[in-house]
Structure formats: C-alpha cells, structure tokens
Amino acid sequence: MRNVLGALCIKCGAEHQAGDRTCTCPKCGGVLEIVYDYPYIKTVLTREKLAGRRDPGFWRYRELLPVGEDSAPPPLRVGGSPLYRAERLGKILGLKNLYIKDDGLNPTASLKDRASALAVIRARDAGITTLACSSTGNAASSLAGNAASLGFKSFIFVPERAPAGKLTQLLIFGAVVISVQGNYGDAFRLSAGAIEKYGWYNRNAAINPYLSEGKKTVSFEIAEQLDFTVPDYVAVSVGDGCTIAGVWKGFKDLYAIGLTGKLPRLISVQAAGCCPVNRAFESGAPLTPMEENTIADSIAVGVPRNGEKALRAIRESGGMAVNVSDGEILEAMGLLGAAAGVFGEPAGAAATAGLRKAVERGLIPEEALTVSIVTGNGLKDSAGARRAAGEPISIPADMELLVKEFQRRHIRA
Numbered sequence: 001m002r003n004v005l006g007a008l009c010i011k012c013g014a015e016h017q018a019g020d021r022t023c024t025c026p027k028c029g030g031v032l033e034i035v036y037d038y039p040y041i042k043t044v045l046t047r048e049k050l051a052g053r054r055d056p057g058f059w060r061y062r063e064l065l066p067v068g069e070d071s072a073p074p075p076l077r078v079g080g081s082p083l084y085r086a087e088r089l090g091k092i093l094g095l096k097n098l099y100i101k102d103d104g105l106n107p108t109a110s111l112k113d114r115a116s117a118l119a120v121i122r123a124r125d126a127g128i129t130t131l132a133c134s135s136t137g138n139a140a141s142s143l144a145g146n147a148a149s150l151g152f153k154s155f156i157f158v159p160e161r162a163p164a165g166k167l168t169q170l171l172i173f174g175a176v177v178i179s180v181q182g183n184y185g186d187a188f189r190l191s192a193g194a195i196e197k198y199g200w201y202n203r204n205a206a207i208n209p210y211l212s213e214g215k216k217t218v219s220f221e222i223a224e225q226l227d228f229t230v231p232d233y234v235a236v237s238v239g240d241g242c243t244i245a246g247v248w249k250g251f252k253d254l255y256a257i258g259l260t261g262k263l264p265r266l267i268s269v270q271a272a273g274c275c276p277v278n279r280a281f282e283s284g285a286p287l288t289p290m291e292e293n294t295i296a297d298s299i300a301v302g303v304p305r306n307g308e309k310a311l312r313a314i315r316e317s318g319g320m321a322v323n324v325s326d327g328e329i330l331e332a333m334g335l336l337g338a339a340a341g342v343f344g345e346p347a348g349a350a351a352t353a354g355l356r357k358a359v360e361r362g363l364i365p366e367e368a369l370t371v372s373i374v375t376g377n378g379l380k381d382s383a384g385a386r387r388a389a390g391e392p393i394s395i396p397a398d399m400e401l402l403v404k405e406f407q408r409r410h411i412r413a
Helices: 038-044 047-051 060-062 085-092 115-124 138-149 164-172 184-198 209-215 219-225 241-258 276-283 305-317 326-338 348-359 378-389 397-408
Strands: 004-009 032-036 083-085 097-102 130-136 151-159 174-178 231-235 266-270 320-324 370-376
Touching: 004 047, 004 370, 032 209, 032 241, 038 060, 038 266, 060 219, 060 305, 085 097, 085 326, 085 348, 097 130, 097 219, 097 241, 115 130, 115 138, 115 209, 115 241, 115 378, 130 138, 130 184, 138 151, 151 164, 151 184, 151 348, 164 174, 164 378, 174 184, 209 219, 219 241, 231 241, 241 266, 266 276, 266 348, 276 305, 276 320, 320 326, 320 348, 326 378, 348 378
Parallel strands: 097 370, 130 151, 151 174, 231 266, 231 370, 266 320
Antiparallel strands: 004 032, 083 097
16 A cells, blocks of 8 residues: 555554554554555645546545555445535524535445445455444444445344344345344454454454544545535534544545645534543543443444544544533434434434534534534434424324314414
8 A cells, every 4th residue: 555654553652564454553452543645645636636536435535545556446335425505404503604414325324334335345455255343233234235245244243222223234234143132332342252253354443443544534525525625613423433533534634635724623422321532521531431321322332442532533623522412312303304304313413413502502603614424314213213203193084183283283284
C-alpha cells in the first residue's frame, strides 16, 4: 500500500506495520490508528480527479483507504448516501443551515456498511474467507450482507436484546448467528474467544483499526456534497466510539491533503441510559462501564472499546457531549420523519435529538452550518418506530364516524 505508512498505537505511541492480522498494539494492547503518506496522496488525489469519477460510492476515495492499488472494489455499492437540506426541520430546531446525512440508505441500511465493505476487501486480499464480529445489530447485518456478496462465510454474535428486524437480516444473508444470553459485552467476549480459536478475520470495529477507515468516508462525502465547505458542527450518535472517531479522521484526512481549509466541531450524542463516553468527557475521569439501559440498541454499549479514540475526537475538535433520554430520541424520530421525510432508527435519530438539545441550550448559533448523521434506517427496529409514531386510527367503514374522529383528534382534513 503506497499510501499507508503504518499503524500507530494511540496509547503508547509505538509504530507498527499495517499488517492483515494487526488489530491492537503488540506492546501494550492499545488501539491502533492507520497512518497515511499525506504528501504522496496530495499528488494523486485532487478535487478535479474526484469530480471526474462516476462511482458515487466510497471507493471513489480509494487513495485515502488502506487498500492496495490493484485491489478490486466491493460488489455492493456502499456509500454515496444523500445529504438533504432540511429547511423545515431546521426551522423547528432553530437552525438556518441544517443538513441530514441519510446513511440508512446503504445496502444493509446502516452506516456500518462502510466498515464492513472495507473488512471484506481486506479479508479477500489476505486470502481469508470467513469473518466474524459481535454486534448489537447493525455491524452484524452489514458484515453478513457484505460477506454474502463475495460468497464468504460470517459468524455473528449478538446480545439477546437484538431487534427482530436485524436478526432477520442476518439469517437472510446466510450468516451463522449466535444469540448470546447476556449483554453486548458478553457477546464481544465470546466472539473474541472464537475468533482467536478458529482464526477468522476480526471485524470487531472496537479493535480493528481498518474499520474506522471505512466509516470515515461519510465525512469525505459530506465535504464533497457541500462543495468542500466543512460544516461548523457535525452531530454523531456514539456507542463503541468507532463511528465518531472515523468521522473525525475523515475530516482530518481532507484537511491534511489540502482539500478543505477547516475542521468541524463534533457533537457526541449518547443515550442518557448508556453514556460512558460522554460521562468521561464531561468529568475528565477515566472511562467506566455503565448499564445498557436504552431503546437505542445500536449505541447501547456499556463498555466502549474504542472510547479513547472517541474522547480524543471530541476534544481535538473542540466539540461537546450531549445525553438524550429515550423519550427525546422517540420525539426526534417523529421530527425526522414528519419534517424531513427521513426514517431513522432510534440510534440514527439520537444525533438529531442531541442537536435539538444543544440548540435549546444555546450551544449552537442559529446561522451555523450543521450536519446530523442518521446512521441507520427505521425499518431496522419497527418496534421502536411504532413507539415513536403511535397507533393508527381504527374505525368501521363509516363516513360519519370518520368526521367525528377527525374532530375529536383536532385533525384538519
């Protein structure tokens, strides 16, 4: 990989080669970060070159990905999700320049397809055809779908609370699904043991440094879709910490090669019932475990294994942490749908809930260019969506009763 210099441990600073099996620092066990040759990349990736590429997916940024020059793209089109100007929603929230990045329109309906697509590419190029991960749902379905597209086998470990819709996706994609009787931490530990025992490719984003390299492409797209104008604020829902770390890495990459001239401030949004990263950020204390008490299953991670990268992203960006209740998440789901036409799952809508709260607290200027990332589609969790939407009107086929029901509910026909 001409564009990659190596892997740097964010804990002890040790430098390592970027090998196929290298996930954590061999010296201290810390999380690694992929280091690029930015001077070289500047010579081969320009705005003009990007403008001439027809592929709308994440592969258009391959010079900033840890893949070989001859590596073939993945079969599924990952990335290229729309960025909507959300004027009606912005008026409700008190923002004049609000955009929604709808990453629920990826192949398996979540942002995590970006990580899994890169995982299967690296596994394929290393001659490995079996991959595994633990997940609360989205990482699992994205791995299963992307692995299936290449004819690879996947083993998925999920906590017993995983929503039925996500389990269905896994089974449809032909994955071997292990529902672990316990929480996400239990599923993670069992998957780690099985990966070590059987030699599978490790797709666990919490420790595999290459996966945030896939997730960072959402930032590339946001910048390019805004004609390389960098937002003032980007709101991100946070669980394990890999996504917000990837978002920050993406904007830093663009800045480092001169495609942009500034960096955004990040808004880390967690559910109040499970907010270990935000709690550590606000207190300055070390990360400590929490219960996983929230409807937003995709960010219900009580022991975030990429927490240090997440904290660094918030701090370096001059960002903020916002915790939201399940009730506020459900309200945001309704707002996204009714005012922007975007259907987000609870974790996907959490960023918008946090953005709303930050505006109410006076933390974001009305004129600020702001992006909220919707990380997953609402069909992933139909039970959560039903709680947000409420029940339909149920009456006999009688016009008089219909009129009365409209009057009773103050519905304007």
